Amino acid sequence: MTLRKNLSLGLLTAAALLGAPTAAQAVDLPVPGGQLQPVDAGAGLGAVTGALGHGVRPAKTLRLDPFAQSSADVLNNGLALEPDNGLKPVSTAPLTAPLSGGGGPKDLLLVGEVTDLLPG
Template structure:
């Protein structure tokens, strides 16, 4: 009989603690306020001139390193594979010889895409 009364006392204490915690948590839940229903968030109008200016500036900073990127890592060295060129002379047509050194020469000298004949002009149109 003694053991039975001890178990019931422990159960009663746990039940009282659970009820006390529920009352404390329940009291805090009643103090929450609802969000106001009037007036929602609104965004400001976008200034197109500033947006375009920011985009152009960011694009310029992003593209500038690519324009000056050294494409041939072995430029100006004895291991440079682009230092060799091939020339073709058309026969009896009066045309000038065509050479690969026109394209590979600027890269072999340590230049980047900005130094290439046609690509450099196209990259000049981009900001940066």
């Protein structure tokens, strides 16, 4: 009896598959067109510059000296040299003061001007 059930079930399945229309025949789909939509370059550029600003801002304000404003800060010690011929003394303090104060790249002398060009 099970052989008879299996055989009739197989015949019914085969008849259903052979008699059923395919998906392409059942639904008439439109032919795809070859035209693209116009690109809004302003929106894309705005998204890129906005994301770039949010990504660069932490790097501009990153604290470069982890020991800044502590007793273990080696950059807090300035070295000054006073020439014999009456010129002004030359010191390392203007170079290291932004770092020993806890500043980032935006606070450095020449690098700070370059980081102002970056968004953020």
